[in-house]
Amino acid sequence: MTQHILVPIDGSESAQRALEHACLMQRVLEAKLYLLHIPEVPQATDYIGARVGAPPLDYNPTKGREEGEALLEAAWQAAGGSGDVEYHVAEGRPAQVIVAQVENLGIDTIVMGSRGLSDLKGLAVGSVSHKVSHVAPCPVITLHVPD
Amino acid sequence: MKPTMVQRILVPLDGSDSARQALEHASLLQRMSGAALRLLRVKEPPSADEHLGAMVGVPPVEMLENPGDDDSEERHWLASIWHEVGNRDGEADWHVASGDPAPAIVEQAREFDADLIVMGSRGQGQFQNLIFGSVSQQVSETAPCPVITYHVPETASA
Structure with missing residues (x-):
């Protein structure tokens, strides 16, 4: 039975290590990988746009999708990936989007990087991987690399 | 660390399903x-049951005087898990330490010169975890090498 492994990619070092690890699992388990990027919509830098937190005028979801797919492709190439893979780009709050994809895509395992609690934001609101591992309906493998 | 280049993996085991x-x-x-794998079991000294010891959570006096050199029960337990779950032809040894789990795991990682720790996560069930983080989080933050944490959903581990 083919395993379906979801790998959220945010461009960080630990996410890249998690992807390398998922590639290894793919080779042993003949799994299919689903790479997921959740773009953070940029904020406009002009006066009013910055005040209200609106995205810049030249931003649109299509642009976010194209940039996201380019980032996933680059991560996949850098990891030396060669098996069955799909790219997905979805907007929203990261932990919720990741968990929603488990059902949408029929995911068996999530493999993701962890930034841990060392940054203040992680301490206050909990890191994304921490949230995901507590609400996901499937096993979650997190990978933490020393700073 | 390329995953295929890993040479020494430390696996702390606490009897939970996620650790298995x-x-x-x-x-x-x-x-x-x-x-090479090293299986690690950390013995936590029990709290004293007399009044003052129980209040401050220190081990019983006899545990301090004689920390208990007899690890045979734990070693036997590790060996039996390895035979159930591990590779028949893979290289593995087992080690028993005692003390506070997270520092004991990190110390063993240094001693073994581990280039990876793979461990289960028991999540946030205990109140003290809210303040200090779970054992796996503490290990992730302080280990000299990458840490892979395996988390199973609550319903599956119950």
């Missing part, structure tokens, strides 16, 4: 990399 699954995962890595 972490060992299965480490065995899978071992088949790919030929790494």
Whole structure:
């Protein structure tokens, strides 16, 4: 039975290590990988746009999708990936989007990087991987690399 | 660390279902990399049951005077898990330490010169975890090497 492994990619070092690890699992388990990027919509830098937190005028979801797919492709190439893979780009709050994809895509395992609690934001609101591992309906493998 | 270059993997085990699954995962890595595995069990000294000792949570006096050199029960337990879950032809040894789990695991990682720790996560069930983080979080923050944490959903581990 083919395993379906979801790998959220945010461009960080630990996410890249998690992807390398998922590639290894793919080779042993003949799994299919689903790479997921959740773009953070940029904020406009002009006066009013910055005040209200609106995205810049030249931003649109299509642009976010194209940039996201380019980032996933680059991560996949850098990891030396060669098996069955799909790219997905979805907007929203990261932990919720990741968990929603488990059902949408029929995911068996999530493999993701962890930034841990060392940054203040992680301490206050909990890191994304921490949230995901507590609400996901499937096993979650997190990978933490020393700073 | 390329995953295939891993040479020494430390696997702390505490009897939980997620730890057992972490060992299965480490065995899978071992088949790919030929790494040596070390299974670790950390004995936590029991709290004293007399009044003052129980209040401050120190071990009983006899435990302090004689920390208990007899690890045979724990070693036997590790060996039996390895036979159930591990690779028949993979290289593994077992080690028993005692004390506070997270520092004991990190110390053993240094001693073994581990280049990877694979462990289960028991999540946030205990109140003290809210303040200090779970054992796996504490290990992730302080270990000298990458840490892979295996988390199974509550319903599956119950």
